[in-house]
Amino acid sequence: MLVLGIESSCDETGAAVVDEHGRVLADVVQSQVSLHAPYGGVIPELASRDHLRNVGPVVREALERANAGWDALAGIAVTNRPGLVGALLVGVQAAKGLAWARGLPLVGVDHLVGHLLAVFLRREAGTAEEPPAFPFVALLASGGHTAIYRVDGPSAAQVRELGATRDDAAGEAFDKVGKVLGLGYPGGPVIDRLARGGDATAVPLTLPMGHSKSFELSFSGIKTQVAARVREHGIPKTEKELADTCASFQTAVTSVLAKKLVAAAVQEDVRTVVIGGGVAANRELRARVTALAAEHGLRAVLPELASCTDNAAMIAYAGLVRLQAGERDGWDLVATNATSLPRTTRKGRGIR
Ligand code: KG4
Ligand code: ZN
Numbered sequence: 001m002l003v004l005g006i007e008s009s010c011d012e013t014g015a016a017v018v019d020e021h022g023r024v025l026a027d028v029v030q031s032q033v034s035l036h037a038p039y040g041g042v043i044p045e046l047a048s049r050d051h052l053r054n055v056g057p058v059v060r061e062a063l064e065r066a067n068a069g070w071d072a073l074a075g076i077a078v079t080n081r082p083g084l085v086g087a088l089l090v091g092v093q094a095a096k097g098l099a100w101a102r103g104l105p106l107v108g109v110d111h112l113v114g115h116l117l118a119v120f121l122r123r124e125a126g127t128a129e130e131p132p133a134f135p136f137v138a139l140l141a142s143g144g145h146t147a148i149y150r151v152d153g154p155s156a157a158q159v160r161e162l163g164a165t166r167d168d169a170a171g172e173a174f175d176k177v178g179k180v181l182g183l184g185y186p187g188g189p190v191i192d193r194l195a196r197g198g199d200a201t202a203v204p205l206t207l208p209m210g211h212s213k214s215f216e217l218s219f220s221g222i223k224t225q226v227a228a229r230v231r232e233h234g235i236p237k238t239e240k241e242l243a244d245t246c247a248s249f250q251t252a253v254t255s256v257l258a259k260k261l262v263a264a265a266v267q268e269d270v271r272t273v274v275i276g277g278g279v280a281a282n283r284e285l286r287a288r289v290t291a292l293a294a295e296h297g298l299r300a301v302l303p304e305l306a307s308c309t310d311n312a313a314m315i316a317y318a319g320l321v322r323l324q325a326g327e328r329d330g331w332d333l334v335a336t337n338a339t340s341l342p343r344t345t346r347k348g349r350g351i352r
Contacts, residue, residue: 001074002066003323004098005316006059008091009083009111010144011035011042013054014312017066017073020320022120022131026065027306027313030054033186040185041175048086055094062312070102075328077319080108081336082144088335096331105328107319110340113156114314115140115276116149118307121317132272132301137162137265139257141285142277142310143171143186147345148215148264151274154321156340162264163215164345170253170279173219177249180227181242182235191246192282198240198247203229205248210256215264216345222252250284258288262296272299281308 002025007014016027032050036042063069078095080088092108099106116138122128135152147164168176171188178187183194208221226249236242257279265273273293279285286302293300307314322328 001320001324002068002072003316003320004059004062004073004076005109005312005319006055006076006078006091006095007111007310007312007315008051008055008087009079010087010310011047012310013051013058014310014315015058015062016312016316017062017068018121018313018316018320020324022122022317024121024123024313025068026062027123027311028058028062028065029311030058037185040179042084044084044086047084048090051087051090055090059094059098070104073102073104075099075105075107075319075323077107077109077316077322079111079114079315080333081110082339083111083337085335085337092333092335096333100331105323106333107322107327108329108333109315109318109322110156111315112140112145112339112341113159114318115142116151116159116274117154117318117321118276118303118314119274119301121303121307121313123304123306126304128304129301132274132299135268135270136272136274137261137268137270138274138276139261139280139289140277141170141257141275141279143175144169145277145339146170146217146219148261149341150264150268150270154318155325159341161341161344162268163217163260164343165217165219166209166345166348167218167220168223170217170219170257171277173223173253174279176223177226180223180230181245188278188282191250192284194243195246195250195284196243198243198245200247200251202244203248205252207252207256210252215260217256217260219253222249250282254282254285254288257285258292261289262292262298265298266296272301274301276303276308278309281305
């Protein structure tokens with residue numbers, strides 16, 4: 001069973017072909033990073049226009065690389081929420097047109113469910129581990145979302161939020177700190193690299209809510225702490241100082257993420273923890289989650305690096321699961337900026 005996935009929720013235009021074992025036959029990602037880099041963040045109108053230019057070519061290339069004709073496909077899956085509506089619309093309209101023209105079923109996919117299931121993808125010559133068994137507890141940490149979920153099955157209805165960020169997403173904090181330190185956009189991968197040589201105890205930084213027992217998180221305060229230091233002392237001048245700042249920030253963030261993920265798994269009495277989203281590519285987070293899970297006798301299953309950041313393979317797989325369950329969407333499928341997952345944490349407020 002082969003499914004074509006299309007992703008256009010933010011600043012990557014993606015198309016991929018995946019089978020029912022999660023095998024990735026093709027995964028094409030056209031990144032817009034250089035387009036938005038001069039502005040230090042994603043400009044929605046530019047994103048939509050670039051998706052429009054790229055969606056046809058990435059779909060064609062994915063089918064070519066997968067060596068799959070339209071007849072081989074069981075359906076088309078497309079991200080329809082959450083994200084920038086103008087960007088989402090490009091993928092949704094392309095998917096509708098192709099599905100209608102080829103007589104294929106169409107399924108909309110919640111981008112967050114895609115990230116949560118990315119751990120089931122298996123890439124050619126990849127390093128994928130045995131996939132996790134349900135139920136598991138998952139940390140989703142990306143540029144737009146950060147939350148801890150209990151996942152009882154692969155459909156959106158089986159996902160329950162245990163706690164989320166009250167303000168910025170974890171990836172957003174990496175990006176804002178990167179900007180403050182003059183590291184360009186996006187800051188996450190650069191901080192990850194620079195932190196390697198740094199002393200994580202050099203700069204005192206704390207994460208608000210880090211000590212709280214709840215699974216809520218907060219990242220805007222730590223960005224403010226870094227910004228205040230830069231205002232007072234200027235941007236770190238030596239490589240050593242820069243590495244120390246990156247390491248201190250990264251350790252503060254990843255230690256709280258790993259701690260709360262494992263605590264949530266213990267509370268929920270599940271045996272497995274999973275991570276997903278762009279921040280799941282972070283080396284320190286991966287190491288901390290693996291080590292802390294092992295300390296508690298839990299299994300940690302980490303997605304391959306290419307499955308962490310935005311891609312269409314995770315969307316194809318999440319759509320495939322919906323198709324297998326006999327679900328499909330009509331031509332009235334809409335693009336919307338809200339996730340379908342129920343929320344517990346309210347922005348800026350706290351537990352309901
Ligand atoms: O999942 P993703 O590609 O897009 C969203 O759905 O938001 O996540 C992008 C985010 C960015 O904030 C980026 O800085 C962060 O993931 N990121 C990382 C790393 N790679 C990407 N953050 C920390 N360490 C990394 N290695
Ligand atoms: Zn994402």
